Amino acid sequence: MIHELDDLLRTERLPHVWCPGCGIGIALSAFLRAVKMLARRGKIDPKKIVFVSGIGCTGRAAGYVKLDAAHTPHGRALAYAVGVKLANPELEVVVFTGDGDLVGIGGNHFLHAARRNFDVLVIMINNMIYALTGGQLAPTTPQGVYTTTTPYGNPEPPLDAVKIAAVAGATYIARWPVTLPLMLQKSIERALLKKGFRFIEVISTCPEIFGRHIGYRDPVELLKYLRKIVRVRKGISPLEAEYDWFKVIDCGVFLDIEKPGYIELYNKYFKVEKK
Numbered sequence: 001m002i003h004e005l006d007d008l009l010r011t012e013r014l015p016h017v018w019c020p021g022c023g024i025g026i027a028l029s030a031f032l033r034a035v036k037m038l039a040r041r042g043k044i045d046p047k048k049i050v051f052v053s054g055i056g057c058t059g060r061a062a063g064y065v066k067l068d069a070a071h072t073p074h075g076r077a078l079a080y081a082v083g084v085k086l087a088n089p090e091l092e093v094v095v096f097t098g099d100g101d102l103v104g105i106g107g108n109h110f111l112h113a114a115r116r117n118f119d120v121l122v123i124m125i126n127n128m129i130y131a132l133t134g135g136q137l138a139p140t141t142p143q144g145v146y147t148t149t150t151p152y153g154n155p156e157p158p159l160d161a162v163k164i165a166a167v168a169g170a171t172y173i174a175r176w177p178v179t180l181p182l183m184l185q186k187s188i189e190r191a192l193l194k195k196g197f198r199f200i201e202v203i204s205t206c207p208e209i210f211g212r213h214i215g216y217r218d219p220v221e222l223l224k225y226l227r228k229i230v231r232v233r234k235g236i237s238p239l240e241a242e243y244d245w246f247k248v249i250d251c252g253v254f255l256d257i258e259k260p261g262y263i264e265l266y267n268k269y270f271k272v273e274k275k
């Protein structure tokens with residue numbers, strides 16, 4: 001059987017490891033469709049893309065894409081991506097990462113890459129849990145929810161990565177749920193053509209672990225619930241966007257500005273001479 005994305009997939013590695021109903025595949029296919037669309041229009045060369053992921057269910061994506069890819073240690077995807085871009089600024093570096101990977105163990109890299117407006121696109125798949133390791137608390141886990149490390153309910157308020165990216169200094173910030181894959185694709189297309197630190201949060205579904213913990217083991221019911229709480233809003237600031245699993249999750253493009261990215265500033269201050 002031939003699929004329209006086969007040329008961007010290592011089909012010999014399929015079937016993939018993700019559970020039925022997992023949202024990660026929806027996000028990955030939105031990314032690959034965006035690449036395909038831009039390549040067709042001559043705006044991007046897939047041979048210049050480097051796809052970097054860390055460890056986690058999300059991290060497995062690096063093994064399936066037919067792009068230059070790296071499956072790096074947990075929490076270090078962004079640090080690795082920064083190294084790749086500094087070594088060869090001609091490359092378009094994309095980090096495809098889990099919420100635990102990026103804002104848990106990798107939180108410091110996130111903060112400083114955004115502060116530097118480093119030239120990288122970060123797509124964070126937020127399933128609100130450490131899924132691969134069986135359901136421990138993530139920084140993004142909603143308050144009150146049972147996890148294997150908070151058996152009496154999570155006492156902590158969750159971290160909102162959109163707001164962190166905004167105050168730290170990103171140039172593009174968006175959030176989309178897996179229930180709106182076309183909006184996500186268009187947003188990735190836009191972000192791929194920009195410089196600086198671009199951050200897209202994908203609200204994903206993990207029926208196997210997170211869903212089971214909150215009483216939505218059925219993938220369809222979980223998707224229906226997600227659809228209910230998502231509110232698409234235009235023109236609001238990232239600081240106004242609500243992130244509350246029990247009430248509403250605001251989605252949309254919250255920031256799209258131009259300012260010099262890190263590579264441009266580096267060249268300016270270090271006065272790099274071309275040989």
Ligand SMILES: Cc1ncc(C[n+]2csc(CCOP(=O)(O)OP(=O)(O)O)c2C)c(N)n1
Nearest residue numbers: 055056057058074098099100101130131132
């Ligand atoms: C240094 C290090 N610490 C901990 C782990 C164990 N570990 C693997 S994946 C993971 C969390 C995964 O959660 P997330 O990044 O949100 O990805 P998901 O599986 O939910 O997609 C952890 C703690 C590890 N592999 N390496």
Ligand code: SF4
Nearest residue numbers: 018019022057131206
């Ligand atoms: S455990 Fe959750 S995140 Fe991991 S593959 Fe299964 S559904 Fe997806």
